[in-house]
Amino acid sequence: MTYRSLFTTYGMQRLAEASALGTALTLTAMAVGDGNGNPTTPGELQTHLVRERYRAAINRIYQDANDPQQFFAELVIPAQTGGFVLREIGVFDADGSLIVVGNLPDVYKPTADEGAFSDTVVRVVFRVDNADNITLMLDPNVSVATHTWVINNITAATLIPGGTVGQLLGKASNADGDYEWQNPDAISVTVDTVAEKQLLAAEQTVVDLALTTTYGLAVYVDGLRLDLGSGAGEWQPDESLETRLHLGQSYPAGTRITLVQNEPAGSAGAPLERSQNLADVLDKAASRENLKVYSRDEVNQRVRQPGDIYHTAAATPGPFGLKANGAAVSRTVYAALFARLGTRFGSGDGFTTFNLPDLRGEFVRGWDDGRGVDSGRELGSSQSGATQSHTHSGSVATAGKHTHTGKTTNNGRHSHSVTFKRDRSPVDPGNAVLGDEDYYGEQTHTTTENGDHFHGLSINEAGEHSHGLTIGTTGGSETRPRNVALLACIAF
Incomplete structure (x- = not known):
């Protein structure tokens, strides 16, 4: 990016008119803008800034002592004004028209609330063919004199009388015009430090100063002081401009450069800026x-080490934590965790990842580590559910010797009938006897009926004995205590 200033077409016309008519071109105001957020390139056809942010009367216009055709116009921006980036600058005549326009390196103008402790001075350089056409504005409201008048009427002999070699001019009292020449060792001079800060652009090595000059200047980049010299990491003043310096190297965009003038002996360490926190x-x-304190990262490292297991009532892990869900994660992203676990819980893809322990739905048990309570276990190994082997005892009471009593059913009333043959008696043929022939025919006799009655029943005793016992099952699919489900996490 090239930074320059030039006359607008209107400015060239006014300058030509002043030269032809022998009149003066009076410059009254200056303005700065932010380019509407972008760097600007000045053009002859411009009539206004891209986006003007501040305008005020010119503080002063002065001529380069070494180049009579080169002038400097100076604008003072109060400390309380700011909150924008300086990218463009313009000089205006008494009619409010743009005469000179230029672009600036991106410099943020802070407000007093943001840390600005003094006014900011911005200068623009321009050249003319005839220096007599420029009016010197020592007071924004008064056109005092042309450069020619000053040269012709104010001489070195008038300002500096003879006989004062090695002396300094100082005030004798607070009265106007009351001064005297004194020896240097008789005068106590108190000066204050003047400082400004800027943000460097990418590849920027030329820095234009707004509040300071390169005389007695200390330069700090991101808090580190640069030595005066031509090497990288050093700086040099510009050969022609006291308000410009050259850095020995460029720095990343946004790097802060602090410039301090009149720093005592230049040896005191840079103070901490309040705005930097x-x-x-x-x-x-x-x-x-x-201070015997820890940083946030150091505190986190001491609260939990990579590989520490913890539980949370949240659905996701906190900072520096992962779900202990058996996932395969990067060996490089989680290098500290991989250094602690290795492939104990799985080798991932075998090259770039490794597995986390999977604690979902599991109870955690302390590793036996040689105690013998849970011998044979490896650190991190899983164990299936089990119930310790045991027996159950039980019995039923013996019945002892005993007999059983009972009775038959009531059969009801009944009678019996008998039929037999009547035969002739061999002794007395006239008598009938029971025989095998029915000489006298058959005869049926019926016994007297027996009424309702019972029959006795005897049952032998069974002796002492026992009975078999069947016990039913109870419970669910696993053995577990009462519990609460929390998310298991592992610190990395």
């Missing part, structure tokens, strides 16, 4: 060691 501490690890 300790981001500019040079050695944070050493600072924590001195």
Whole structure:
């Protein structure tokens, strides 16, 4: 990106008119803009800035002592004004028209609330063919004199009388115009430090100063002081501009450069800036060691080490934790965890991943580690559910010797009939006897009926004996205590 300033077409016309008519071109105001968020390239046809952010009366216009055709216009931006990036600048005449336009390196202008502690000065350089056509504006409201008048009327002999070699000019009192020449060792001079900060653009090695000059300047990049020199990591002042310096190397975009003028002896360490919130501490690890405190990462490492198992009531692990679900994860992303576990719970794809332990639905048991209670187990090995081998005892009471009593059923009333043959008696043929022939025919006799009655029943005793016992099953598919389901996690 090239940074430059040039006359607009309108500015060239006004300058030509002033040269032809012998009049002065009066410049009254300057403005800066942010380019609407983008870098700008100045053009002759411009009539206004891309996006103007601040305009004010010109603080001063002065001529380069070494080049009478080169002028500097200076704008002061108050400390309380800001909150935008400086990318473009313009100089306006008394009619409010754009005479000179230029572009600037991206420089953020903070407000007083953001840490700006002094006004910001922005300068633009332009050249003219006839220096008499430029009006010097020592006061924004008064056109005082042309450069020619100053040269012709104010001489070195007027300002610096003879006989003062080795002396300094100082005030004798607070009255206007009251001064005197004094020896240097008789004057106490108190100066304050002046500082400004900028954010460097990518590949930027030229830095234009807004508040300071390269005289007595200390340069810090991200809190590290650069030595004065021509090597990388050093800086040099510009040969022609006291408000410009050259870095020995470029830095990443957004790198902060702090420029401090009148730093006492230039040896004191850079103070911490309040707006940086300790981001500019040079050695944070050493600072924590001195304060006996831990960083967030150090605290996390001490709270849980890679491989530690913990449970959470949340559905997802917290920071530095993974679900202990047997998943295959990267050996490089989780290098610390892989160093602790290896392939104990699975080798993943065998090359780039490894498996986490799977604790879903499992109870955790302390590793036996040689005690002998759960011997033969390897660290991290799984164990199926089991019930310890045992016996059950039980009996039924013996009945002892005993007899049983009983009775038959009631058969009801009944009678019996007998039929026989009547034969002739061989002794007395006139008498009938029972025989095998029915000489006198058959005869039936009926016995007297027996009424309702019972019959006795005797049952032999069984002797002492026992009976078989069948016990039914109870319970579910596993043996377990009361429990609560939580998410098992592993720290990495």
